[in-house]
Amino acid sequence: MEIRFLTCSLIFTLTLTLTACATSAIDVHAISDVYVTDFNSADKEHCRRSDVDLSHSQARDFFLRAKQVDRQILHDHYNYAPCYIEGILKYRSKSCDWEIRAGATGHITCGDITEYFACDNCDDLFSSKPTQ
Amino acid sequence: MSTINQDGMLVDAKVILRRYPGIEHGKLAGVHAIVVHQTDAPTAQQTFNAYIGGSVGAHFLIDKNGQIYQTASMHKRCFHVGPLLKSKCLTVNNKICDSASMARILAKGWTSQIKAIDSNERAKDYPARYPVNSDSVAIELVGAGLTIKTYEAVTSLQNTSHQWLVGELYTHFSLGVGDVYRHPEISYKNPGEASTAVWK
Numbered sequence: 001m002e003i004r005f006l007t008c009s010l011i012f013t014l015t016l017t018l019t020a021c022a023t024s025a026i027d028v029h030a031i032s033d034v035y036v037t038d039f040n041s042a043d044k045e046h047c048r049r050s051d052v053d054l055s056h057s058q059a060r061d062f063f064l065r066a067k068q069v070d071r072q073i074l075h076d077h078y079n080y081a082p083c084y085i086e087g088i089l090k091y092r093s094k095s096c097d098w099e100i101r102a103g104a105t106g107h108i109t110c111g112d113i114t115e116y117f118a119c120d121n122c123d124d125l126f127s128s129k130p131t132q
Numbered sequence: 133m134s135t136i137n138q139d140g141m142l143v144d145a146k147v148i149l150r151r152y153p154g155i156e157h158g159k160l161a162g163v164h165a166i167v168v169h170q171t172d173a174p175t176a177q178q179t180f181n182a183y184i185g186g187s188v189g190a191h192f193l194i195d196k197n198g199q200i201y202q203t204a205s206m207h208k209r210c211f212h213v214g215p216l217l218k219s220k221c222l223t224v225n226n227k228i229c230d231s232a233s234m235a236r237i238l239a240k241g242w243t244s245q246i247k248a249i250d251s252n253e254r255a256k257d258y259p260a261r262y263p264v265n266s267d268s269v270a271i272e273l274v275g276a277g278l279t280i281k282t283y284e285a286v287t288s289l290q291n292t293s294h295q296w297l298v299g300e301l302y303t304h305f306s307l308g309v310g311d312v313y314r315h316p317e318i319s320y321k322n323p324g325e326a327s328t329a330v331w332k
Contacts, residue, residue, distance in 0.1 A: 048241075079216060080321050083242070126241075
């Protein structure tokens with residue numbers, strides 16, 4: 001009886017673990033050392049640094065607040081901004097690259113794995129000011 | 133020469149009719165333009181699976197082997213453009229933009245700017261603005277995103293079918309080459325989408 005209970009518990013725990021792994025490819029709470037290293041724009045006239053002027057800590061905050069989405073969701077439901085900041089971070093002792101676009105979307109690339117993010121409640125991070 | 137039946141479906145041996153009512157959203161009163169998309173998925177089946185549940189979608193889908201499917205009636209609207217429209221006058225002919233109001237819009241930050249541009253553009257009629265969901269049909273070409281900015285190249289079989297389909301739609305709706313747009317031209321989408329699609 002006890003062996004049966006232990007077996008069931010083990011299967012349950014394993015299932016939970018696998019489910020957690022399947023639904024959250026990057027545990028954003030495990031990212032650290034988030035640094036902004038550059039800004040790029042494919043449309044410098046209309047998409048400027050002030051549109052995505054996040055500090056190191058705000059960049060980390062973006063990934064904590066954003067939801068992880070697949071490419072299809074990003075493609076279908078979010079705007080692609082022509083300018084972005086990029087940088088580096090640490091994730092479980094690995095060095096990874098990231099980008100955050102002015103449209104409140106972004107991604108983290110760790111080796112061959114890229115995870116996509118979109119933030120619906122990050123307006124305060126992108127509150128760019130008029131230039132005139 | 134193909135025909136369009138009373139249900140808004142294109143009847144021709146080249147087209148498999150596979151209609152998904154879940155991607156049809158209200159009546160499409162008229163067709164003034166064609167918008168060319170790429171699915172961002174590697175197979176047609178993945179897109180069909182998404183369509184079953186109802187979603188955004190397009191009227192036509194062209195598989196990598198060139199097979200054309202009609203997935204929504206041309207009497208019905210599909211949500212394919214995206215929420216915010218770019219400015220056609222800024223891109224195509226700067227002289228016809230209202231320079232004073234456009235200058236005020238362009239002084240805003242990017243997020244506020246694209247919302248203000250959308251609102252400005254939707255007050256116009258086609259062809260002064262880019263097409264919207266309620267006056268255009270959409271063609272999806274099966275193709276996955278490869279990197280952040282690039283997509284799989286459209287196959288030659290897809291492009292052959294695409295050119296035929298676009299030609300048929302020109303005839304049925306009295307359109308011309310100036311009425312066909314790549315998705316990233318008209319709304320804020322990955323610039324690689326449909327970049328290798330061709331038409332005459």
